[in-house]
Amino acid sequence: MVLSPRVPDLAALDVLVSVARSGSMSAAGREHGLSQQAVSARVRAAERDIGVRVFDRGTSGVAPTPEGVAVLEWAGGVLEAADRFATGVQSLLREKNAHLTVAASMTVAEHLVPGWMVSMRAQHPDVHTRMRLMNSADVVDHVRDGRAELGFVEGPDEPPGLSAVVVGRDELVVVTGPDHAWAGRSITPAELRSTPLVQREPGSGTRTTYELRVRPTVPPILELNSVTAIKSAVLSANAPTVLSSLAVAGELRAGSLVRIAVDDLTIVRELRLIWNPTTPPRGPARDFLEIATARP
Known part of the structure; x- marks a missing residue:
């Protein structure tokens, strides 16, 4: 639909209705923060666009012409519809902005995101934050296609095509049960490289980081997608297995698992918050980013 040139813009219609309601150009000017001359100019421009004279001017003020009565009634209907449109859009924006979806890989999801979600709730109680737990490769996919506004990954490298900021660092450690042959001694990188481990599934940040740093020569003995x-x-x-030091801290303290030192090998990785640069964080996403990147 192409609008007729006889239709003034909404601001002009609003001024017309204000002049009719208040009975004078000066009163309408005070309502809109305009001078009397500016209001008069807008009224003349609107009358020119419409093609009829809306007001009779006199020394005691202004009054609608017979044609103007009809124009003002129609203008009121247009303004009411515009107000309903604005209210509806605002409602949609509030609904959209009241929800935040965060995708997070295992270690970050289990040990860091819950605390950030508590802070988010305390600072922004009207925002509902939902976390989806998955491996790092799936987090990247969710952020790329918009299923999550923010993501947290544990891989060794920044995902290509996405924006990222480091939110922490984590060490991967070799652990076994206390009865394993490695317990109580250190091992060489060659021993680790040639020993089948219990491993996370392909695509996890832990698995990817371990394989890039150690270059194992044998496949895992088991592949599981749950740290537990x-x-x-x-x-x-x-x-043995290789897991985040955060994930095994409780078991190491209790003695149910033991850490195995590896000669001349430390595996430290960066934990990253990622987002799609085509839709940079705004509103709740920006608030959550600031919480996650805040330093104590």
Whole structure:
């Protein structure tokens, strides 16, 4: 639909209705923060666009012409529709901005994101933050296609095509059960490289980082997509694994798992917050980013 040139813009219609309601150009000017001359100019321009004289001017003020009565009634209907449109759009924006979806890989999801979500709730109680837990490769996919506004990954490199900021660092450690042959001694990188481990599934940040740093020569003995399942399998299969130091801190303190030192090898990785640069963080996403990147 192409609008007729006889239709003034909404601001001009608003001024016309204000003049009719107040009975004078000066009063309408005060309502809109305009001078009397500016209001008069807008009224003349609107009358020119419409093609009829809307007001009769007199020494005591202005009054609608017979044609102007009809124009003002129509103008009121247009302004009411515009107000409903603005209210509806604002409602949509509030609904959209009241929700935030965060995708996070295992370690960050289990040990860091919950604290950030508590801070987000305290600072912005009207925002509902939802976390989706998955491996790093899936986090990247969710952020790329817009299923998540923000993502947290554990891989060794910044995902190409996405913006990223480091939110922390984490060390990967070799652990076994206390009865394993490695318990109580250190091992060489060659021993680690040639030993089948209980591992995370392909695509996880832990698995990717380990394989890039160690270059194992044998496949995993088991592949599991749950850290809890991996820790259980380490004990039942009496096999080593490589996990985040955050994920095994409790078991190491309790002695149910033991850390195995590897000669001349430390695996430290960066934990990153990522987003799609075509839709940079705004509103709740920006608030969550600031919480996650704040330093104590």
